[in-house]
Amino acid sequence: MRYALKIAIRYLTANTAQTALLVTGVAVGVFIFIFMSALIGGLAEFILSRTVGDLSHITIEAEDRDPAVLIDAPGHVLAAIERGNTRTATLADAETWLPLIEGVPGVRAVSPQITGAGFLTRGAQVAQVSVTGVVPGRESAILDLQGYIVEGTALTGSGLIVLGRDLADDLALSLGQTVRLQSSGGITALLTLSGVFETGNGAMDGARAFVSLSVARTLFAMPQGVTRIEIKLDDLNAADATAQRIRALTGLDAVPWTDGAEQLMEALNAQAQTGYVLKTFALITIVIGVASALMLSTFRRRPEIGIMRAMGAGRGFVVFVFVTQGALIGLLGGITGAALGYLALLPFPSREAFEPGTLPMDITQGSYGLAIALTVIGAILASILPARAASRVDPVTAIGQ
Amino acid sequence: MSTLLETRDLVKTYGTGEAATRVLRGLSLRLEAGEMAALLGPSGAGKSTLLTILGTLMKPTSGQYEMLGQDMIAADDRALTEFRNAHIGFVFQFHNLLPDFTALENVIFPAAVRAGRETPAARKRGRVLLERMGLAERIDFPTANLSGGQKQRVAVARALMNAPDLVLADEPTGNLDRASAMQVMDLIGEINREEGTTFLISTHDEKIAARCRRQVGVRDGIVTEEPHLA
Numbered sequence: 001m002r003y004a005l006k007i008a009i010r011y012l013t014a015n016t017a018q019t020a021l022l023v024t025g026v027a028v029g030v031f032i033f034i035f036m037s038a039l040i041g042g043l044a045e046f047i048l049s050r051t052v053g054d055l056s057h058i059t060i061e062a063e064d065r066d067p068a069v070l071i072d073a074p075g076h077v078l079a080a081i082e083r084g085n086t087r088t089a090t091l092a093d094a095e096t097w098l099p100l101i102e103g104v105p106g107v108r109a110v111s112p113q114i115t116g117a118g119f120l121t122r123g124a125q126v127a128q129v130s131v132t133g134v135v136p137g138r139e140s141a142i143l144d145l146q147g148y149i150v151e152g153t154a155l156t157g158s159g160l161i162v163l164g165r166d167l168a169d170d171l172a173l174s175l176g177q178t179v180r181l182q183s184s185g186g187i188t189a190l191l192t193l194s195g196v197f198e199t200g201n202g203a204m205d206g207a208r209a210f211v212s213l214s215v216a217r218t219l220f221a222m223p224q225g226v227t228r229i230e231i232k233l234d235d236l237n238a239a240d241a242t243a244q245r246i247r248a249l250t251g252l253d254a255v256p257w258t259d260g261a262e263q264l265m266e267a268l269n270a271q272a273q274t275g276y277v278l279k280t281f282a283l284i285t286i287v288i289g290v291a292s293a294l295m296l297s298t299f300r301r302r303p304e305i306g307i308m309r310a311m312g313a314g315r316g317f318v319v320f321v322f323v324t325q326g327a328l329i330g331l332l333g334g335i336t337g338a339a340l341g342y343l344a345l346l347p348f349p350s351r352e353a354f355e356p357g358t359l360p361m362d363i364t365q366g367s368y369g370l371a372i373a374l375t376v377i378g379a380i381l382a383s384i385l386p387a388r389a390a391s392r393v394d395p396v397t398a399i400g401q
Numbered sequence: 402m403s404t405l406l407e408t409r410d411l412v413k414t415y416g417t418g419e420a421a422t423r424v425l426r427g428l429s430l431r432l433e434a435g436e437m438a439a440l441l442g443p444s445g446a447g448k449s450t451l452l453t454i455l456g457t458l459m460k461p462t463s464g465q466y467e468m469l470g471q472d473m474i475a476a477d478d479r480a481l482t483e484f485r486n487a488h489i490g491f492v493f494q495f496h497n498l499l500p501d502f503t504a505l506e507n508v509i510f511p512a513a514v515r516a517g518r519e520t521p522a523a524r525k526r527g528r529v530l531l532e533r534m535g536l537a538e539r540i541d542f543p544t545a546n547l548s549g550g551q552k553q554r555v556a557v558a559r560a561l562m563n564a565p566d567l568v569l570a571d572e573p574t575g576n577l578d579r580a581s582a583m584q585v586m587d588l589i590g591e592i593n594r595e596e597g598t599t600f601l602i603s604t605h606d607e608k609i610a611a612r613c614r615r616q617v618g619v620r621d622g623i624v625t626e627e628p629h630l631a
Contacts, residue, residue: 309482312487312511
């Protein structure tokens with residue numbers, strides 16, 4: 001079929017202007033395909049980093065044991081032990097699991113925490129807070145606390161507390177001032193404000209307090225273990241698989257961020273579907289363009305096809321000539337469009353540097369290979385109809401034209 | 402001489418019903434290997450239809466046709482295509498060359514399409530044929546740059562490329578001036594004498610017909626006369 005390839009190339013080079021126009025049309029379609037892939041992919045990345053980026057990608061929490069119930073034979077409850085108001089559930093063996101979890105591929109950071117509720121009191125001001133005890137030095141392992149600090153530092157330590165902007169304002173607290181924190185178990189600690197953060201999230205800025213793990217142990221009377229382990233991954237899309245791996249490795253109930261994020265996932269899926277529709281239209285445009293151009297070429301070259309058939313060229317040979325033309329147009333247009341798409345995406349900031357207000361184009365999600373492959377396949381499919389028409393040309397009537 | 406081809410009672414009807422036109426009405430013809438025959442007859446007599454059927458480009462409505470002992474009526478499209486490539490050459494009135502190819506590329510097309518590539522042997526034979534046609538200086542010329550006579554000589558060379566048993570020529574000189582026409586006929590006669598290739602040449606021109614050793618008359622779809630010239 002080398003000879004059929006030569007004829008296909010000759011036909012394409014015989015009319016360079018028409019071929020260039022056709023390849024340009026295909027390249028534009030591929031360019032749109034790549035642009036859309038980079039935009040939709042970048043947008044999803046941007047949304048995820050903004051919504052999930054500061055969250056734990058996988059969370060392991062201690063579960064309270066179900067209260068014991070004593071039931072007699074007919075099903076009457078004889079006695080029940082109700083849940084107490086103090087925290088009892090702990091991940092007592094956390095220290096054992098941490099190195100194992102840290103060794104799981106794709107795990108970027110692990111943050112053991114003790115969490116609970118409490119009250120901050122300063123003078124007559126009282127505020128309910130959600131307390132998180134973290135390992136000093138790992139305050140920014142999950143939430144980029146240091147990045148949100150507007151005053152002081154994110155570092156926790158003995159006798160220190162870091163509060164949200166709104167909470168600090170409500171209590172009229174300034175850096176270096178002290179505040180009384182009483183846990184839900186009634187234990188009190190006097191802490192000094194070392195840092196103020198502002199995330200822009202009202203729930204966080206108005207009701208969250210960070211202390212060191214040792215302070216939290218005292219407050220919640222938990223001499224060992226933790227209540228929660230938060231895990232950050234290199235790739236948040238790998239949360240489901242990694243959580244499954246951690247569950248298998250440790251037996252702990254590792255929950256990926258995707259559990260309970262159905263609405264976000266639906267929104268992202270809808271966005272991806274929109275991208276697929278637009279990319280499909282781009283491909284359809286390519287297919288129609290190639291098919292119509294080759295159909296015209298078939299019509300124009302009917303006498304030549306007739307001569308070839310008379311000289312002993314089989315129908316398969318003629319089909320191959322036209323399908324090869326389609327494939328070459330697809331390949332040339334695909335490579336040109338992919339190259340142009342890549343060049344057009346170069347000026348956009350990388351995914352790590354997305355800024356609000358700019359198009360979050362992700363050059364790594366251009367689907368260049370896929371775009372070229374789909375274009376070649378589409379162009380081949382588009383050329384089948386003209387090729388079949390060419391192979392059915394009656395040499396007698398064609399030569400007589 | 403052995404029989405190259407034989408047709409019996411060929412009938413060809415175009416169209417159906419009231420629009421049906423019967424062009425061949427039971428035509429029988431036998432050609433011996435190595436013959437050089439002229440096909441004479443008025444327009445519409447069925448000469449071109451007969452050449453088309455003999456060239457396996459079209460099947461008759463009824464009748465029998467055998468060439469080299471093979472049944473050309475029963476053969477399928479693929480078999481006929483291969484047979485045509487190996488045993489039959491064509492020369493058309495309007496040369497019908499491939500316009501985007503050079504003279505040499507046109508000539509070696511029948512061999513290249515059979516081999517799937519342009520072999521050195523095919524290139525060599527193509528050059529020899531073109532030189533024999535007096536086109537040594539035009540071998541790599543695009544056919545668009547050749548004169549009418551030169552194009553027709555390229556077409557003759559192409560018809561001879563696969564050393565066919567039969568060359569069918571439909572008014573090969575009808576579009577040429579007298580000098581070019583005679584030049585082409587000289588070449589055809591030379592090939593016929595030297596290589597024994599059978600030629601069947603459709604023509605209106607009695608001077609061209611006189612260059613052939615046999616004349617076959619066609620009128621109203623049947624062979625009416627077969628005058629043999631000395």
